[in-house]
Amino acid sequence: MSTLINSKSFLFCNFQFSKYIIIDMSVNEILKEAFPKLASSNDLLQEIEKISTIQEFDKETIILKENSYVKVIPLLLSGLIKIYKEDESGNEVLLYYIEPGESCIMSIMAAEKSERITVKGIVEEDVLLVLIPIDKLTQLRKSFPQWNLFVYELFNEKFEEVIDMIKILTFSNKEKRLEEYLLKEASIKNTTEIHHSHQEIANELGSSREVISRLLKKLENDGKIELSQRRIKILMK
Secondary structure, eight states, X not given: OOEEEEOTTOBSSSOBOOOEEEESXXXXXXXXXXOTTTTTOHHHHHHHHHHOEEEEEOTTOEEEOTXXXXXXXXXXXXXXXXXXXXXXXXXXXXXXEEOTXXXXXXXXXXXXXXXXXXXXEEEEEEEXXXXXXXXXXXXXXXXXXXXXXXXXXXXHHHHHHHHHHHHHHHTSOHHHHHHHHHHHHHHXXXXXXXXXXXXXXXXXXXXXXXXXXXXXXXXXXXXXXXXXXXXXXXXXX
């Protein structure tokens, strides 16, 4: 069964897109494949299929805008999303990633409380999302225990990721912090090469470009990485 998604008039978080997607699977089948934690309840999958749409977003799209109201809850089928927090100086600090099989816990919490979201979400790699309107959340929460379990487990996972990032930012020395960041980026993206500028890395680690450039050069001299234009090859384990 093919699924045709018309997204030409769909708004996520104050951004509009125009794309058609043809997928040779039903939404139910897609969810079973990508979200095993939800797949134990076929009734839940059928309900999500009835109330959701599928949308794709290109790399570098801002899909969550800080201080905006969330319109939908994303379930990530493929790709990668970065969630940031902006400090008082305008610097963006990485909080966590949304990976396939996950949702955005900050979006769920903001939607449940009808509050503005306090983080920013940017597509790191082209994504395909199942989008659930926020007015359906109460129905899911009251009718499907498996949905609640999914949300609780997601909260715990992302809370641990945020704590890990706080440890990196607060307790590690700058060189160690950079090493841990590079290894985590490589692990999440399943690659040995990272394509970020020195300024982008500095922004995510709450540092300056000059400091990051100096530390990267030191790591290269130590044989832990290789540097080229917007490319860092990871050699360390």
